Amino acid sequence: MDEQVYHIPALLQESINSLNIKPNGIYVDATFGGGGHSRAIVDQLSPEGHLYSFDQDRDAIDRAFTDPRLTVVYSNFRFLPNFMRFYGHTDDVDGILADLGVSFHHFDDADRGFSFRFEGPLDMRMNRNASLTAAKLINESDEERLAEIFYLYGELKTSRKIAREIIKTRSQKPIETISQLVDIVTPLLDKRQTKKELACIFQALRIVVNDEIDVLRRFLLATAKVLKPGGRLAIITYHSLEDRLVKNFMKTGNLEGKAEKDFYGRNLSPFKPLGGKPIVPSDEEIERNPRSRSAKLRVAEKI
DSSP: OOHHHHOOOTTHHHHHHHTTOOTTOEEEESOOTTSHHHHHHHTTOOTTOEEEEEEOOHHHHHTOOOOTTEEEEESOGGGHHHHHHHTTOSSOEEEEEEEOSOOHHHHHOGGGOOOTTSOOBSOOOSSTTOSOOHHHHHHHSOHHHHHHHHHHTTOOTTHHHHHHHHHHHHTTSOOOBHHHHHHHHGGGSOGGGHHHHHHHHHHHHHHHHTTHHHHHHHHHHHHHHHEEEEEEEEEEEOSHHHHHHHHHHHHHSSSSOOOOBOTTOOBOOSEEEOSSSOBOOOHHHHHHOGGGTTOEEEEEEEO
């Protein structure tokens, strides 16, 4: 499988430009995926520059390109400060990029269970060594927890009805496959936007299976420690939960979005957001890559 099939990177040129890459700089791609962003960064580095790319999916690691200016780290990016300390870059990183989207490969591989378009197991693990699958989550969570998941992470108004129906059905037989879940929830969805609401259900389960929100929180806090003054932080988000966290952090330096000021009224945030609004894909990019439609790129500079 070639890189383009594995994943087409969103906002490629915009994200690379936002990093303001120095040829001899130290950079991090927190989400290697198909390697599109990483390759574009490496192409701008001199022999003295270096990129550290993280991915917790063995499939992505096995497909990674090789280059003396690239170190591929087989790990979740929540461990960013640990690995940067290991490689001798505790606080001198020039730029960090994170594309929080799911790779095409994940959506298009029925065995991974990320998409309702195929039949397959309810898996949804980015790291296939992890113990929690979507099937385990669905079959072992109580009604209150399931309703909370679909409401908070899928923003579904019918979350309680969906949770109740899942509990009722699984009492007769465990829910193990994509088609089982789709058959259970479809009658409860708005017929005018069934696909959209199914996507929200699968998104909610995926977020919890991979602990995505907590991972993002830890990652954001870590970036302030490893970036040097003047270093750039560029993050591509795809849904409101991610985008809110990123926006709050870049603006205030904390996850709650509460501005803290010193005695003289100066903002104490370690970051300065660049640009008032997020960068979004052009019509041409959306036409080439419809999955980039919801992408938003936010950029900040370490003060």
